[in-house]
Amino acid sequence: MKQPGWQSLLSFSILFLACLAGFSSRLFAVIRFESIIHEFDPWFNYRSTHHLTTNGFYEFLNWFDERAWYPLGRIVGGTVYPGLMVTAGLIHYVLNLLHITVHIRDVCVFLAPVFSGLTAISTFLLTRELWNQGAGLLAACFIAIVPGYISRSVAGSFDNEGIAIFALQFTYYLWVKSVKTGSVFWTIGCCLSYFYMVSAWGGYVFIINLIPLHVFVLLLMQRYSRRVYIAYSTFYIVGLVLSMQIPFVGFQPIRTSEHMAAAGVFALLQAYAFLQYLKDRLTRQEFQTLFFLGVSLAAGMVFLTVIYLTYTGLYVRLLTCYAKIHIPIIASVSEHQPTTWVSFFFDLHILVCTFPAGLWFCIKNINDERVFVALYAISAVYFAGVMVRLMLTLTPVVCMLSAVAFSSVFEHYMGDDTKREKPPEKAEEGLGPNIKSIVTMLMLMLLMMFAVHCTWVTSNAYSSPSVVLASYNHDGTRNILDDFREAYYWLRQNTDEHARVMSWWDYGYQIAGMANRTTLVDNNTWNNSHIALVGKAMSSNESAAYQIMRSLDVDYVLIIFGGVIGYSGDDINKFLWMVRIAEGEHPKDIRESDYFTPQGEFRVDKAGSPTLLNCLMYKMSYYRFGEMQVRRGALTPPGFDRTRNAEIGNKDIKFKHLEEAFTSEHWLVRIYKVKKLDNREPLDHKLRSVVPKQKYTSKKVPLMLGGEFALQVWRDSFRFS
Amino acid sequence: MFLIECKCPNGMYCPLFKVDQMMEWSSRRSVVRMNGDKFRRFVKAPPRNYSVIVMFTALQPQRQCSVCRQANEEYQVLANSWRYSSAFSNKLFFTVVDYDEGADVFQQLNMNSAPTFMHFPAKGKPKRADTFDLQRIGFASEQLAKWIADRTDVQIRVFRPPNYSGTIALALLVSLVGGLLYLRRNNLEFIYNKTGWAMAALCVVFAMTSGQMWNHIRGPPYAHKNPQNGQVSYIHGSSQAQFVAESHIILLLNAAITMGMVLLNEAATSKGDVGKRRIICLVGLGLVVFFFSFLLSIFRSKYHGYPYR
Helix, strand or coil: CCCHHHHHHHHHHHHHHHHHHHHHHCCHHHHHCCCCCCCCHHHHHHHHHHHHHHHCHHHHHCCEECCCCCCCCEECCCCCCCHHHHHHHHHHHHHHHCCCCCCHHHHHHHHHHHHHHHHHHHHHHHHHHHCCHHHHHHHHHHHHHCHHHHCCCCCCCCCHHHHHHHHHHHHHHHHHHHHHHCCHHHHHHHHHHHHHHHHHCCCHHHHHHHHHHHHHHHHHCCCCCHHHHHHHHHHHHHHHHHHCCCCCCCCHHHHCHHHHHHHHHHHHHHHHHHHHHHHHHCCHHHHHHHHHHHHHHHHHHHHHHHHHHHHCHHHHHHHHHHHHHHCHHHHCCHHHCCCCHHHHHHHHCHHHHHHHHHHHHHHHCCCHHHHHHHHHHHHHHHHHHHCHHHHHHHHHHHHHHHHHHHHHHHHHHHCCCCCCCCCCCCCCCCCHHHHHHHHHHHHHHHHHHHHHHHHHHHHHCCCCCCCCEEEECCCCCEEEECHHHHHHHHHHHHCCCCCEEECCHHHHHHHHHHHCCEECCCCCCCCHHHHHHHHHHHHCEHHHHHHHHHHCCCCEEEEECCCCCCCCCCHHHHHHHHHHHHHHHCCCCCCHHHHCCCCCCCCCCCCCCHHHHCEHHHHHHHCCHHHCCCCCCCCCCCCEECCCCEECCCCCCCCCCEEEEEECCCCCEEEEEECCCCCCCCCCCCCCCCCCCCCCCCCHHHHHHHHHHHHHHHHHHHHHC | CHHHHCCCCCCCCCHHHHHHHHHHHHHHCCEEEECHHHHHHHHHCCCCCCEEEEEEECCCHHHCCHHHHHHHHHHHHHHHHHHCCCCCCCCEEEEEEECCCCHHHHHHCCCCCCCEEEEECCCCCCCHHHECCHHHHCCCHHHHHHHHHHHHCCCCCCCCCCCCHHHHHHHHHHHHHHHHHHHCCCCHHHHHCHHHHHHHHHHHHHHHHCCHHHHHHHCCCCCEECCCCCCEECCCCCCCCCCHHHHHHHHHHHHHHHHHHHHHHHHHHCCCCHHHHHHHHHHHHHHHHHHHHHHHHHHHHHCCCCCCC
16 A cells, blocks of 8 residues: 555545445345335325426426315425436436436436435545545445435435435535635535535525534634635525525525524624724724724624514414424324434444544544534434434434544554554554454454444335335245235226325325326325315214215225234324324314223224224225134134234124225225215105196196196105105 | 202202302312312212312322322413413312322222312213323323313413523523633633533533433333332333433443543554553453443344344
């Protein structure tokens, strides 16, 4: 490693292998199942991308989707971050231009793994700026395989986060670079990367608050320099203008309170720079008077702004935060929960224990860019503690700081003393080769355990498409349960093109994407009252539900039922959330307590509450289930629900307004058709045909008489029927 | 009117008098304490034109009922909100029966758990829904108020006395820091002390990675004591939850591993006696290896199916 050539070749190949490892460890799902889009949100992204590639960019921006949120519809172009779709569409376009014909689905499936490779490279660059090349390489290796990032970027999970983490890391790299050099070139690069981030993910708010915080802390630490001034002034102005080009963001950057910190720091930086300038020009006396004048003026301004904010934006903001905690639909999403230590350890393993050491080294040897990484670590760890989902923003910084910690240990323990060029001094020598090699071995062992853990977690926890399920027999052979696609394909083939399908909101995107049918609610949960109406229909009895379904023009109802195979994520297990959301909007009609037994339990067997046993969801789930003997030993009675381990309480289910249309192979998806209104009931007896008396009447009258008589008879029959 | 015309069984506690008596008591204290005798006369005996909410509880310290105390606080908040609201009337009263003052009432009502909230309506006997479902809904005053509105049509807006403890703590902290700065005003070098700042940063990091935020939001118990054999378990069996004690253990383990890494680095970089540095190095290595394997074994005990047992 004496020549620089060898070193760069080695770095390059390590980096390349890290990218390769990152790419291939995300392919578990594709190899086990097939190249398929996963979960829920990716289906919407895929559908939008498909729309983009078939209809062009401008058509996509103006897209009004009348197939979602029936009868309201959704303006898609103005309510999405288009970065993901545009990236995939662009790659598809370029490949086709080169006559490499790829289906857009394959581009979508493999986009996240490809971008994880790019993330590894940008993490390497950022860590190299912060510490040194070795730490950078370690960080690239860590981020390539760490489960906290893999959870959002396996092949097939075509979601915003997959490309956003790359944009985040690259923006930070360019920012650090521009603070270091003070050159407008790097800053413009940073702005462009920031623009890409804004177009890709709502998490750009993290950047636009962290960078001002960095500048502010630098000012506090009296580390102000021209470089910081140039970097931040350019970044704020250009970044602001660029971010406002995204339709979904629009004028938010100058209106909402999340972006106010950036504006405030911008003003502060200008004032500070102006004072610095005056300091050189004026005498001490003049400067002091001017300083006090300026400070009092600024204090007054700040005071007024605070009052203004309190009475307008901030107050409302606090209220919305309150609402976020107390609206059931937000509480029902498992990603919005705080994080236990187990999830930290599960997602980061050894890194979570060692990255504080890296933070320690960074703060002990502080400089401008290490201030940045320290702030990044502290803010990200706070947000990750509040919400499981934000573990994603913590993961890159954990990788970088752990790499710093490990690399500084390896640096001191791996090198061979005897082969150094200049003979070491007495005091520096001494730990001895034995201790050194023991330390190195044990550290490598820890890293090996980390790699094993990462592979295990990726393979077991994060590589399930959740559209296709797999179960394993005792001898290890695998059963594929493809019920979802079976049912969606049935919908696509056997129903009217404009049929409206009611389901719980989780399945909205999948129905739209795979079955291509109109849905009432979907995963873009923007209209709570509409969702509550669907929840109310599901939790009412059949006749009340029929009225709601008639008023919403529902043709089919789709539910997920896991009682046959023991699938725990089915609609009965989600049912309480439907009741809660419905209760929030219709407290008079739906009450959560009605669905519990007197002991306060939620049971589906005979002891369950009668309201539950007669509600639409229960009836649809268990229709004809009482006749079914689930083969699982001979002892289980017919109608035994394997998910809830109970024999169902209502085996005699009959429908008046619905009929079963389709049930998939393992009963996982059941589809019911909503009947049209019945014909009027036929009369009990025939209309009497009266022989008209012709004797004394003209030709016109008998008809009238007959008509009157018939009318009379009809009235009577109506009265008595 | 109904009040005047009614026939009173014992002459004295006719509804008119009863309600006046109740008004007088509740104007003195928002929650009326009852013993067995009073309970039978004012709550059980039929001629009544007011609803009564009764909390059956065991507040005596020797009963060791910590839930009762929490429930009592919530109940007091609710009763005070009602007592001092503009809608206060003689339609609804809040009372409490302590087990040690009215054990006979508990026997009479066949009640064997405390606390229990019951509503005695003005007319008729209490139904099933007149017993508050404590297990499921909890005993927050807002939930109680909702239940009362459900049973009696009396809407109570819960007004909690503002909690000053946070403000006081903040003021104390600010004054402490201010005082420290004032005392050390001649020498402000310590602000530039990197070790102090690094310590503070690590404290935040350790607190978050050990799930203190989860504790703060979810409020789990400190540890779990098995009622059968009295064994105390500090580690929650499931990976979805944790105890406070557990998160403290994890905090210490994480800190120890970090310290081990720092010591390893110190041993290699510091210029000092070789033997001393060797010891530091070995201690650091031991900290990392031992505590990480300890952490791993705790994780395994929580995460069933983790490989390589």
